[in-house]
Amino acid sequence: MTSSSGAARKNLSKIACNRLQKELVEWQVNPPTGFKHKVTDNLQRWVVEVTGASGTLYANETYQLQVDFPENYPMEAPQVIFLHPAPLHPHIYSNGHICLDILYDSWSPAMTVSSIGISILSMLSSSTTKQRPEDNDRYVKNCRNGRSPKETRWWFHDDKV
Amino acid sequence: MGNEEEDEVVAEVEAVEAVYATDCVLLRSFPPHFHISLKPRTADVSSQQFVEAVLEIRASPQYPKEPPSVDLVDCKGLDEQRQKHLLNHIQSKACELSPCLMLVSLCEEAVEKLSAMNHPDGDCPLCLFPLVPEDLQSETLPFMKLMSCFHCFHSECIIRWWQWLQSSKVDSANTDSTPALRNQDNHKKMEDSVGNCPVCRKPFLAKDLDHVLALVGSYSSQMSLDSDEVNDELLQSEDEIIRRQKFEAILNLQKENSGLIEPKKDIVILPGMYLPQPVAVPSSMLTKESDEQQEKDPSAVVSGNGGGTSNATGPSSSRQRNSGARRQKARSDKHSSSTVRNPRKPVQQWVRRDDPSNKK
Ligand SMILES: [Zn+2]
Ligand SMILES: [Zn+2]
Numbered sequence: 474m475t476s477s478s479g480a481a482r483k484n485l486s487k488i489a490c491n492r493l494q495k496e497l498v499e500w501q502v503n504p505p506t507g508f509k510h511k512v513t514d515n516l517q518r519w520v521v522e523v524t525g526a527s528g529t530l531y532a533n534e535t536y537q538l539q540v541d542f543p544e545n546y547p548m549e550a551p552q553v554i555f556l557h558p559a560p561l562h563p564h565i566y567s568n569g570h571i572c573l574d575i576l577y578d579s580w581s582p583a584m585t586v587s588s589i590g591i592s593i594l595s596m597l598s599s600s601t602t603k604q605r606p607e608d609n610d611r612y613v614k615n616c617r618n619g620r621s622p623k624e625t626r627w628w629f630h631d632d633k634v
Numbered sequence: 635m636g637n638e639e640e641d642e643v644v645a646e647v648e649a650v651e652a653v654y655a656t657d658c659v660l661l662r663s664f665p666p667h668f669h670i671s672l673k674p675r676t677a678d679v680s681s682q683q684f685v686e687a688v689l690e691i692r693a694s695p696q697y698p699k700e701p702p703s704v705d706l707v708d709c710k711g712l713d714e715q716r717q718k719h720l721l722n723h724i725q726s727k728a729c730e731l732s733p734c735l736m737l738v739s740l741c742e743e744a745v746e747k748l749s750a751m752n753h754p755d756g757d758c759p760l761c762l763f764p765l766v767p768e769d770l771q772s773e774t775l776p777f778m779k780l781m782s783c784f785h786c787f788h789s790e791c792i793i794r795w796w797q798w799l800q801s802s803k804v805d806s807a808n809t810d811s812t813p814a815l816r817n818q819d820n821h822k823k824m825e826d827s828v829g830n831c832p833v834c835r836k837p838f839l840a841k842d843l844d845h846v847l848a849l850v851g852s853y854s855s856q857m858s859l860d861s862d863e864v865n866d867e868l869l870q871s872e873d874e875i876i877r878r879q880k881f882e883a884i885l886n887l888q889k890e891n892s893g894l895i896e897p898k899k900d901i902v903i904l905p906g907m908y909l910p911q912p913v914a915v916p917s918s919m920l921t922k923e924s925d926e927q928q929e930k931d932p933s934a935v936v937s938g939n940g941g942g943t944s945n946a947t948g949p950s951s952s953r954q955r956n957s958g959a960r961r962q963k964a965r966s967d968k969h970s971s972s973t974v975r976n977p978r979k980p981v982q983q984w985v986r987r988d989d990p991s992n993k994k
Contacts, residue, residue: 488761488794491761491763492760492761492762495761495762495763496762499762545798547760548794548795548798581830581832581833581835582759582760582795582832583759583760583832583833585762
């Protein structure tokens with residue numbers, strides 16, 4: 474599912490474009506370990522493949538992250554979700570939404586797609602159980618009309634997992 | 635005989651203390667063990683200091699036949715690579731100088747190295763383009779550092795972010811609180827304007843940004859996300875050109891003298907040279923100004939460069955802008971000569987997505 478359907482997406486600002494092109498070049502020169510960018514001609518939506526680190530519950534499993542950039546990136550955080558099927562994880566809902574503070578309230582414009590990826594991989598790596606969040610069904614039902622996770626008022630689970 | 639050597643070492647430690655005074659924290663006289671905080675030679679010009687380091691020097695009883703160990707306790711403005719470079723340099727210097735007494739020389743060597751490294755390094759964390767382009771003659775983007783952590787940004791980039799932050803604060807305050815509380819809230823927020831460094835989240839005071847905000851003060855009403863003209867105007871503003879020339883002069887001096895800077899007659903470098911001159915404003919004047927008055931009088935609204943901090947439109951934001959302006963004015967009224975009042979109405983520069991919490 475694509476949850477960006479709600480508000481019509483605005484084109485990237487020139488600043489966002491410059492910054493994303495720079496990120497893309499840097500990614501190509503020095504991609505973060507465990508990640509692969511699926512090349513498209515769409516700068517505003519990246520699809521990134523992530524492979525679980527060896528020695529973790531997700532070892533050798535591959536998932537796809539979809540990163541959508543807002544007009545005012547990097548002032549505003551990108552929208553990051555897992556494409557179906559999302560990994561089983563206490564902070565990842567079955568619709569792909571991720572409960573991770575840096576994607577919402579704790580976003581900083583100094584973060585990059587690469588640093589987001591690293592945070593998500595580390596979130597996966599530190600998990601000790603493969604299960605959905607407790608409120609998964611309720612949450613997913615509430616999002617049925619294509620709501621973006623950025624529109625959710627997140628309360629953050631403890632960060633032990 | 636052993637005692638005599640020990641006395642020499644103790645005397646050397648005393649010399650270090652005498653030279654560095656409070657910058658030296660002595661943990662033990664013999665065998666010597668101390669922390670020393672070091673700044674580049676340009677450090678008396680605070681706006682031109684981009685690095686600093688605290689070294690730990692610990693010697694064994696065999697010192698100086700055996701070189702002391704040198705570690706980095708703390709530093710600012712140095713990435714991992716430059717930290718390593720600094721340490722390796724001092725450590726190899728220590729081996730080179732052994733078996734002579736070397737404590738003061740080591741510290742001086744570190745100062746020398748820091749002076750040579752006294753420039754921002756790498757890319758702007760916000761736009762990812764180099765802070766200092768190779769070719770200084772080209773139209774370089776001016777940069778600045780946050781005083782609390784020494785993280786550097788292009789001035790333009792950090793201002794854009796700051797203004798974004800201010801306008802989002804206003805937005806969220808408007809949706810979060812009831813109208814009665816709103817103004818109080820906003821008022822309070824603007825009064826203790828504190829930001830967090832985008833890189834390390836260390837808090838900094840809004841006044842850290844004053845000297846760059848002053849630069850864009852007169853352009854702020856035209857500032858928009860991607861307006862090239864504004865950037866050009868900013869880059870070509872007189873203040874900025876002077877600032878850049880001074881920086882380049884210092885950088886060149888630094889290169890010529892490998893960090894040792896003696897003021898040349900024709901270049902006057904003063905501490906805080908980018909900072910506006912403080913002007914005392916009678917406090918009675920400030921408290922008597924009412925918001926209504928300011929709203930009716932556009933020149934009052936943009937005075938004191940407060941327009942640079944907050945650029946949002948709408949009646950709900952005028953109060954913060956005024957309080958921000960007043961606060962800044964109270965602290966310092968900058969470069970009155972260049973405070974060209976811009977009577978044009980500020981234009982909303984960020985288009986925010988609808989907050990879905992409204993729709994519920
Ligand atoms: Zn920048
Ligand atoms: Zn910082």
